[in-house]
Amino acid sequence: MSEEQEVVTVVKAPVYLKYNFTAGAAPARFLAxxxxxxxxxxxxxKCSAVYVPPRGSCGGCGVATEEEVVLSNKATVQSFxxxxxxxxxxxxxxxxxxxxxxxxxANVSFIHLMSECVNEDVHIGARVEAVWKPKEExxxxxxxxxxxxPIDEPNVPVDQIGKLPVTGLxx
Amino acid sequence: MSxxxxxxxxxxxxxxxxxSTGPVIGRFLTELRNRNIVGIKASxxxxxxxxxEYDPNTAEALSxxxxxxxxxxxxxxxxxxxxxxxxxxxxxxxxxxxxxxGADVPMIHCVAAVxxxxxxxxxxxxxxxxxxxIGYITxxxxxxxx
Numbered sequence: 001m002s003e004e005q006e007v008v009t010v011v012k013a014p015v016y017l018k019y020n021f022t023a024g025a026a027p028a029r030f031l032a033x034x035x036x037x038x039x040x041x042x043x044x045x046k047c048s049a050v051y052v053p054p055r056g057s058c059g060g061c062g063v064a065t066e067e068e069v070v071l072s073n074k075a076t077v078q079s080f081x082x083x084x085x086x087x088x089x090x091x092x093x094x095x096x097x098x099x100x101x102x103x104x105x106a107n108v109s110f111i112h113l114m115s116e117c118v119n120e121d122v123h124i125g126a127r128v129e130a131v132w133k134p135k136e137e138x139x140x141x142x143x144x145x146x147x148x149x150p151i152d153e154p155n156v157p158v159d160q161i162g163k164l165p166v167t168g169l170x171x
Numbered sequence: 172m173s174x175x176x177x178x179x180x181x182x183x184x185x186x187x188x189x190x191s192t193g194p195v196i197g198r199f200l201t202e203l204r205n206r207n208i209v210g211i212k213a214s215x216x217x218x219x220x221x222x223x224e225y226d227p228n229t230a231e232a233l234s235x236x237x238x239x240x241x242x243x244x245x246x247x248x249x250x251x252x253x254x255x256x257x258x259x260x261x262x263x264x265x266x267x268x269x270x271x272x273g274a275d276v277p278m279i280h281c282v283a284a285v286x287x288x289x290x291x292x293x294x295x296x297x298x299x300x301x302x303x304x305i306g307y308i309t310x311x312x313x314x315x316x317x
Contacts, residue, residue, distance in 0.1 A: 008192055008200040008306035015186040023178040031178055140178055 023140075026056030029068065031140040037132060039145070041106045043067040052106040053142075072104035072166050073130040075148060076156045079109075082119050097122055101148055103130075105166030112142075116149035125161060127153035127169075195224045198236060204306040208298065209236045210274050217275035240272030241298040242317060247277075250287040259309060265290045269314060283313045290316070 023031060026042060030053045033040045042054035042065035049058060050069050057064050080099035097119055100109035114122060116131070128148040138144045153169060192200060195211065199221050202209045211222030212235040219227070226233055248267035254260055259281045267290070268277035283299070284290045296314035304310040 008197045008204065010189050010191055011200065011307055013188045013190045015188065017184040019182040019184070021180050021182040023180075028178045 024056065026054040026065070030054050033068075034142065034144050035138050035140050037135065037138055037144065039071045039073065039103055039130065041069045041071050041103075043069050049107045050105060051108055052103060052110060069105060070166070071106050072168060073132075074151065074153075074168050075101040075103040075128050075130070076161050076164065077114075077122065077124055077126040077128060078102050078161050079124060080114065080122055095119055099128075099148065101128060102162045102164075104164045104168045107162050109162065110142075112145060113147040114149065115147040122150070123155070125155040125158060127151050127156065193224055195222045195233070198222070200306040200308075200310075202236075202238075203308070203310040204304045206300050206304060206310070208239050208241060208271060208311075210239050210271075211235060212237055218273060219276050220271055220274040220278045237273065239274045243269045243271035243274070243277075243296060243314075245282065245290065245292055245294045245296060246270050247292060248282065248290050250290065252287075259313065263287070264313070267296070267314070269296055280308075280311060281313045283315050 030040055039052070040054070041050040041052035042056070043050045044058035044061055044063065044065050045067065046061040046063050047058060049060065050071070051058070051065060052071060054065060078100040080097050082095050082097055084095045086094055092113070097114040097117065098111060099114050099122070101112055102109040114128065127150065129151045130145045131147055131149055132138075133144055133146050156164065156169065199209055208220065209222060210218040210220035211233045213219055213233065214226045214229050214231060218237050218239060220239055222233070222236060224233065225231065246268040248265040250263065250265050251258065252263050254263065258264070260283065263286075265282040265284060265287070266279060267282045269280055269282075270277040282290060282296055295317040297317050299312045299315050301310050301312045
């Protein structure tokens with residue numbers, strides 16, 4: 001090697017996958033409702049399970065779902081994790097909580113952020129509610145719901161999580 | 172029920188890898204940065220470019236680097252009519268297997284040419300260096316017909 005230079009030991013080899021993601025019929029209906037500030041699922045005509053966000057079919061029965069069901073802003077924590085590691089390009093400062101929440105009236109959970117909570121106090125079965133962005137910021141986006149926060153209601157027993165009617169605990 | 176609006180959105184997934192070169196490719200890239208092209212001598216005497224760490228026949232570690240020429244011969248090629256974003260040129264070009272002078276196996280790189288007709292098996296080409304070399308295969312910007 002003719003010049004006094006450092007030997008090359010690494011190369012940058014990034015891979016970028018550029019997608020044009022199309023929501024599909026059922027998620028498009030769901031997002032159209034989200035834009036209006038309404039959380040909806042779809043009910044399986046066979047087993048009655050309510051899916052949110054809907055994918056347009058029931059994974060268990062293998063049939064299309066059509067019936068739209070309006071869900072509650074209240075939900076139950078099915079599981080959660082406390083995130084301590086910062087994620088690149090994520091503005092949220094750790095530690096924060098990512099939870100699987102089941103809205104009342106639905107039978108499956110989705111992942112969302114929790115806030116206005118003491119991280120150490122969050123637990124499975126905890127009752128929470130959606131905090132929406134101001135109406136003028138609503139878009140075709142799940143983060144119209146800014147986060148979920150705890151509410152003062154009794155815990156849901158583990159075997160009841162994901163089985164509450166849209167009217168919640170009292171229903 | 173009315174037909175819902177079709178929703179779509181651009182989405183980019185990026186894996187920002189940095190890869191270790193190992194000592195042999197590291198040497199090759201270091202030499203490229205100095206505008207030299209090196210191969211390595213295999214147990215049967217062939218000079219392999221780019222150099223490889225282990226002998227293709229005996230699997231012994233290789234270490235005898237050999238500088239090869241910056242000119243060579245096109246062994247085979249494929250003409251790219253419509254370059255894509257990831258390609259090294261934004262005008263039509265050829266991917267070619269180029270056997271550099273002093274090397275015994277061809278190396279793949281791109282060849283700049285005015286048209287497909289201008290490229291031929293057996294044609295002589297010359298390496299064109301990038302304005303700034305950084306220790307990457309694109310330090311050779313392309314090969315040009317001699």
